[in-house]
Amino acid sequence: MVTKKLYRIREGKMIAGVCNGLADYFDIDPTIIRLAWLVLLFIAGSGLLAYLIAWIIVPERPALLTE
Numbered sequence: 001m002v003t004k005k006l007y008r009i010r011e012g013k014m015i016a017g018v019c020n021g022l023a024d025y026f027d028i029d030p031t032i033i034r035l036a037w038l039v040l041l042f043i044a045g046s047g048l049l050a051y052l053i054a055w056i057i058v059p060e061r062p063a064l065l066t067e
Contacts (some may be wrong), residue, residue, distance in 0.1 A: 007061035016055040 006018035006025045019037060023030035032044030 006058055008055070008058050009061050012013070015051075017060065018051060018054045018058060021058060023053075 004025055007021050009020040009024055010017050012020055012030070013033070019033040020030050023033045026033075037047045037051055040050060
């Protein structure tokens with residue numbers, strides 16, 4: 001059984017790689033994740049806080065796991 005892990009991904013990152021990591025984890029386009037963060041940012045400012053927390057908590061993908 002293969003378990004997926006959430007990592008920040010350096011390749012193609014805009015700021016910290018959080019959106020790329022989430023997109024890879026859920027197997028969707030990173031643009032969708034980026035738009036979701038933007039919507040959350042404008043709704044109540046919670047997008048910025050959520051992004052900063054994810055940046056701190058989610059580890060970077062080790063170089064050995066690059067595809």
